[in-house]
Every structure is written in structure tokens, then in C-alpha cells.
Amino acid sequence: MKNFLVDRIGMYTVFTSGLTDKYFVGLSTCGGIGAKKVARILAEHFISGFHKRGYMTGYMGVKLGNEGIETKPADLERAYKMGNKLADDIRRKKKYLFQKLGDRVITTLIVRKMIIKNIYANKDGSMKAVYENLVDRDLIKPL
16 A cells, blocks of 8 residues: 555645545554554655645554454554544544644745746646646646
8 A cells, every 4th residue: 555655646646635635544553563653654645735735633553463453452442433533524524724734834835836836847748747637626827
């Protein structure tokens, strides 16, 4: 999943804000350490966008070792509650106003202008699909 969603189409979704107004949870398991960090990074990647953004309901990582998830009833309960929270966020259209606020300020003030300039400069080449997507969605003006 990471290979496809992050490594293959990741920057396209960030450039086009292709996951605008979508809600995400990050879930990861591992045999040893690092599941929580992976879950957070994956979810944060999908709430990024240069034009509009998605929202992260939460994330959790579970260390399984050699055991199956069925041996972790507390973690299963946490996952169940997170799923309910995700459904509630979608139903209420919850906006996480302060989520990654620092990154969003920098993106709005600096990065977005550079990205748009790059998109326009390469609208007939490497950024053609991004340009067409953003124009079709009225997120940038056609040239």
C-alpha cells in the first residue's frame, strides 16, 4: 500500500490536492517497533495538499510480534473506537482547523506559489496532468 499510494501517486495527490475533504486514519502493525510512527506518517501524507486538504481522524500502531491481532483485545477495541470516530467525523464533516497548522501556513505563504509557478511552467510537459486536473476543478486559472 505504501509503495503504491505514497511512492507512486503520492506527489500527484499532493500537487492536485486529490484527497480534498477526505478523512483518514493511519493503522499499522509490525513485529517489533515502529508501527505507530508508520501509521502517523501514512495518515499525515494523505492530509497534505497544496490547494486543499484532507483530515486525519487519528492513527494507531500495534506491535504484534509473532502473535495475531486476535490476541490483542485492547488494541482491537481501540481500532473499533477509531472506526466509529472516523464515521462520526465523516457524518459531521468535522474540520480539524489546527491540524498541521504550521505546515499549512508555510505552504500557503511560500510553497504553494512556487508549486503553481512550476505547474504553469511545465503545463505541457511533466505537469500536464496536474495542470489539467487543477483547471478542471477550478483550483487554478487556465493559461
